[in-house]
Amino acid sequence: MGELSALFSPERIAVVGATERAGSVGRAIMENLLDSFAGEVVPVNPSHEEVFGIPTLDDVAAADADLAVVVVPPQIAVDVVREAGEAGVRNVVVITAGFGETGSEGAAREQDLIEVAETYDIDLVGPNSLGIMSTPVGMNATFGPENATEGRMSFMSQSGAFITAVLDWANDQGIGFKDVVSLGNKAVLDESDFVREWGDDDDTDVIIGYLEGIDDGQAFIETAREVTAETPVVLVKSGRTDAGAQAASSHTGTIAGSDQAYEAGLEQAGVIRAASVQELFDAARVLESQPLPEGDGVAVITNAGGPGVMSTDAIGDSRLSMASFTDSTLDAFSEALPAEGNIYNPVDIVGDADNERFRDALDVALGDANVGSVIVLSCPTAVLDYQQLAADTVELQAKHGKPVAACFMGGARVEPAAETLADAGIPNYFDPARAVQGLDALSRFRDITEREYQAPTTFDVDRERAREILASVEGRADTRLGVEAMGLLDAYGIETPAGDIVDAPADALEVAESIDGDVVMKIVSPDILHKSDIGGVKVGVPNEEVYDAYEDLISRARNYQPDATIIGVQVQEMVDLDDGVETIVGMNRDPQFGPLLLFGLGGIFVETLEDTTFRVAPVSEPEAEAMTREIDAAPLLRGARGREPADVAGVVETIQRLSQLVTDFPAILELDINPLVATPDGVEAVDVRLTVDPDQL
Template sequence: MSVRNLEHLFAPRSVAVVGASNRPHSVGATVLHNLAGGGFMGKVYPVNPKHDSLCGQTAYPSIADLPEVPELAIICTPAATVPGIVAELGAAGTRAAIILSAGMGALLDGTSVSLKQAALDAARPYLLRLLGPNCVGLLVPGIGLNASFAHTGALPGHLAFVSQSGALVTGILDWAKSRGIGFSKFISLGDSADIDFGDVLDYLATDPNTSAILVYMEDLKHARKFMSAARAAARSKPTLILKSGRVPEGARAAASHTGALAGSDAVYDAAIRRAGMLRVLSTEDLFAAVETLSRARPLGGERLAILTNGGGPGVMATDALVCGGGTLAVLSPATLARLDAALPAAWSHANPVDIIGDAPVSRYVDAFQALLRDEGSDAILFVHAPTAIVSSAEIAEALAPLVRAASRNILACWLGGDTVAPARRIFSDAGIPTFDTPEQAVEAFLQIVHFRRNQDLLMQVPPSASGDPIPQRSAARTVIDAALAEGREMLSEPEAKQVLAAYGIPVVKTRIARTVEQAVLDAQQIGFPVAVKILSPDINHKSDVGGVILDLETPEAVGMAAQAMHRRLSALQPQARLQGFSVQQMARRPQASEVIIGMSTDPVFGPVILFGQGGIAVEVMDDHAVGLPPLNMVLARDMVSRTRVSKLLAGYRNSPPADVDAICRTLVQVAQLVIDMPEIAELDINPLLADGDGVVALDARLRLAPVEAGAHPLDRLAILPYPHELEDSVDWHGQQLVLRPVRPEDGVAHIAFFNALTADDIHYPLFVRVRELQPSQLSRFTQIDYDREMTFIATRPDLEGKPETLGMARVVADPDNLDGEFMLIVRSDLKALGLGEMLMSKLIAYCRMRGTAQISGNALSQNTAMIALARKLHFEVERMAKDQTVRLRLELAAPGRPTMGA
């Protein structure tokens, strides 16, 4: 379930308070008082058999006695009574309820079912939506609805706040009201038995009264549902999240370095980033970021120029910028020349631009205009300390028109108190984000940078992956199935390398030797020098027992090394089983860097991919980035860029740069491996050597876990991958076409397809005249959420062998999978040849398979070809009286079938 019936929660016309009371400080009395005092214009019905009236309202003894069915009910009664009340409300026709009661983890009398589950079971037959239990309630200030027991109300505004913590709800209400911050919705989720983050984000994403969404999160239950909703919300409006629990109490034991490194907070951080949201670390940052982002202009780059009238504040801002990972702009020669002409000889001659404390207003204006023309900077921070030379208000009045007309982001810091208050007010009224300290201003700029980076990842179209190796899935499957059949959890190192090699990941030549003598023979056949490693299912890290010896040059050295390993293992871990030795070719790559690529299984988000600096001290170095599969080259490159080792990989002194593309391809291949092989629970490639010649895996560790009976292989993924199984090859007028889902890598072909369309080709399905496909529009067509939408394209190789898109059929389902809005576009030179019918037939079959109740769309009345095709495919065609459109609708399944994410 998702947004169904949530309109009754957020915009009810009548509210019943079950358990209303006049007992001072009780929940029932407080809720009734808040409803009466909030200005709610709908009807309020107190329900309590002991009273005839409460808070000036007629009270009713039971739900059955109410004069009408309430759209929303607020339940304030003891936990044991809640399931019965929910059943009664559902039978009466109420479709939304808020359960404020706590203690619903207790068991229903005489059963093993919790009260919470019993309430859910009672609500389900009626599609009655439940907020809570154990929540503070809900506030919608725009309609005067205060359906909560909070101690204060909320001001109306355009921010939506969603919180798991009841204590934080009341604290934020107080804090925001004292600062004049208003809200469109203020939601306490409590235990989220039914309505959760995914549901609320889906609703708020299309709420016209909400301009930005703020989230306080402690934990998460339904990762895929959340990721789909969060990505949709972040595409439409700024979505910010404050996630608590950043510091784990202790690292869990794991069979791999990756399992130890990929802690839960790192995974949450990766998920938030992948969803295009911005994470902040404090409540104050949450609201400051909203103000900054709401006033931010498009950010063309990340280089900051600083203009100040004092050296100290400029240095403070620079320190904050560099320590925060920001980029100080290098001013162009032309800008330096303009500043030299406008400023006294003692100016700083660099960024930060210190115009000296005795500057008159004209000097501020000249310097500001010079920076606005600078091609080496993307944003400007203005830092001012008050002086007796000229009033701050005069400077603000002179600069405000320039800032309003600027196309880049301008931020300001007016240091001081009452003296600069008028200047602050002038800048704030001009829509300029204004701060009290240089550090706050720089932090705001970095929030813009981080938000835009995340949005770019959400919108970017990656390059084509046509040159990537095709995985040999059957070869990897054979190795994994054999180990599972033997009841083994750990693959041997050579087996792990076989699996990696099947996915095109370069590995060093490795052989298994069961005896010392066989190790010597294998070394001679491989060729010296070699490395010898111990093989034992009981040893996770071979170096801990001296189980790795490198650079062995002779048969004698190999024999001695193997025997020494055996002795050390017997002495240090006598219970460990020795299965032999792996003998591998030494990789002579003196300028290579050691990195790690791995995978572990997070309890919430499922498989996660890790990249970082490798070697035996990988946990100590703590230099890694985490990402969620599936990955592509854009996402993989972002992961690499977020590590310190990326600077080494870029090259330094006499060390040439490494082949970062090869590293990124390996990340993509590992992500595909763990998608295809759901039995993989942990994986380490450490070290992976990376240099200018590419990459090679020296060591690999892989742990398996059987898939639970009845589980779908993709159930564990937070983001659904590209569905290869939906690809079809068809014969079309003597040509072989492929009908398949669109991929992010189809971006280039999609632009060519768009450019080949006529104006009517675009206008008929989109109802707008479009001259150029913008990047954000392109990403919406090619970077789709396969859990909620589908675009099938017809493609063939062009004369150069590159993929060519001929037509597309697209459907976007609502979160409840009741209706899918479809669109069909075929190149005009290919119409009337059956291509549209093939695409629509495939789309209809897919929607039937996913349980979509119906698909529908609008067409212009002059689009006779589309209307004729719709009739042929058994759509209902309804002419709309108000405009020149027709409504096309095809019923597929009865409501209540599995959702697209099921």
């Protein structure tokens, strides 16, 4: 195991606040430990001479403990932890509530707790924690009513109540755990610490968890990306809201809520995100026990047509596919099945199928090179012995070494067969869709293990010029920048159309005459972000109309908002949109994960269509390239319907350059390049707007 091994394998545990008082947390923890812990339990309570017949100590310093479990009132909990640290105790679980979750006084108390832990190098769980468990040593240092049974999953949760509910259910389902941690307020140890620990633990095959938030998203991505190369991590993350976008003023900020950051961050970390508790355990059980598939083709063997169709629909909704059988497989099915059966996928072996027919069909399917995994789907009949079917399934899965999910539908008749399957690590589901989800999790994790992480490209840029442009907001009430910040993109090598910003009509004409063809003219004002809404953009202006166009744009802006700051007018080379695709590249800074990049279909419909995808910056070239494939409009970039392909490589490089820009400058809170026009000849950023925090410069 890793650095936290002593936390999960103590030999001597001190319970500070131990008592026999009925209904108390101190009593519950003592009872749980005394019931199963292989080591020594030392009660600490100066108000008692003994607890459950064990002599008490007056303070934790005298306990000589490997782990201290603190159950005293919050007003003295910090002092107890300090005493433990001074005595050399390096592992502490603070059960006590009344810290950061209770307001400013509690938050100050929690900060004191953090400082004590840092001073004495204490690995501290909590505060406000249900406690921790580790089944190999029989440790149940919680005040929950259930102990975990032994298994090879390790489980963390921000909700202690969720742990008690899960353990009650899991014991009934025969699901076991190695370690269980109630994270509490995560004052010191958080989800990244436990993912790292369990990733190094040979006795943990799957890491699962329930999280309400991740405090340091960047650290979590870095840690989990390493762990998930070998150990699956499956999480339920609650709170799918748009709260993170409430105060946003850019397109990206409007679209990119907090859940998009979690979705992107967890995907980049290699974490499988479950939408429900059922999905969490369906994925965990199959990942714990089944081999990874070599391919995504699924064969369905069933004695019931309806459920076979249901499984086919579920496969169609997943990343998996219905396997296409080889000719030899089809011939074998033709021999094994009656004429009324279906030899194509899903394979219907007909309702009168006995165990021999089921076994023959399953053996043929598992032997097909095009089949990555198999679903054995059966409904009870008088001629079918479920227990024998389970035994045959176990034997054939071991013979072929391919993942199998069982869907033995029924009630009490299924239970003995399900136990036989479970003992061999084959999950059984009543619902065919759940069987598909389980196999889908295997496929997803296989792809995660095959990823080759590539470091982000570092481009040669002009950081000083970029800093000067961003610093132009200093001293201003409004810290937004628009097209006057196009030089920021130039400084980072992002192509922009030729042109300039001018503050006189004569200068506008001079710029226009230096550009071949007609020009685009836009009002430049930090107070007028949606320029086209007020007629603040003129397209296709010939030289002879530039002077009047300048005056008209200024007049429109003054009439729309008399007190607006008018910087001038941008005169810009026209970009041919007929052969191009308007995209958007943007960033919204998430409180937990940092810069969240967006790429999608741009132009005026960006907020309506929301054809977008997200990544947490910095991104590598493969990640940026993947973003260009994930949107619905991806075929437009690659030459759909006879169009010449756009410069996708240029788009990929622009995403990477923007990634470097927003990583280099935390002062950029949000940024849009919209549109970023991709043509066959190149990529150009036509417009930009951003919000800057000058205190971060």
